Amino acid sequence: MVPVGRAEVLRLLAKRNHDIGRHRNRLVSRMHSLVMELTAGGIAKEINASDVDRLLAEVTPATPVEQIRFDLAVELLDDIRRLDQQLEDSHRRIRQAVTASQTSLTKIYGIGPIIAATLIGYSGDIARFADRDAYAAYNGTAPVEFSSAGRTVHRVSQRGNRQLNHALHMAALCQIRQRDSEGRAYFERRVAEGKTKREALRALKRQTSNRVYRHLVADAVR
DSSP states (O other): OOOHHHHHHHHHHHHHHHHHHHHHHHHHHHHHHHHHHHSTTOOOSOOOHHHHHHHHHTOOOOSHHHHHHHHHHHHHHHHHHHHHHHHHHHHHHHHHHHHHHTOSGGGSTTOOHHHHHHHHHHHOOGGGSSSHHHHHHHHTOSOEEEEETTEEEEEOOSOSOHHHHHHHHHHHHHHHHOTTSHHHHHHHHHHHTTOOHHHHHHHHHHHHHHHHHHHHHHHHHO
């Protein structure tokens, strides 16, 4: 069982991890812009500290403007390194907290400690949901039905808890990327039945939501 207090701990840790990652992404975007102005082509791939280090070692500022850009890039690199360390510490704390929770969520393909912490933390007390449909409505994986031109249409819900929805989305994508996963087989089966890939992904997210609900209920009972 995951007590309410421990679920709140996981929610706080998951939110902090998300905030650090989002801040790092903003700084990396700024670094890309600075590097593009300092060297032709910049860095095409995802930026990491060692790549920027090597690139800056080859740059010799020729004007006052270039010198300022270079200095700002060096300062920004220090900020990114600090955030990288914070992310490493955050991941360690989350792994420890998820292990202590004794959750079975990590047995689901595509759900590691970070996603598990988000799912547990933002789900809270699973007993507040009457069934898996109520849980799907809360996390936004239950499609919204409406009528259009005399026919019934189902569209993805924009309501619900977006943190939970994103965690389920990432878990589903992880399953699709692995050819030997049950999720990939389910996705391909739905496409073969005539669903678009987007519709098949939504169906897989809903199936993953159902599995998460079962595990959270089982954990609470245990």
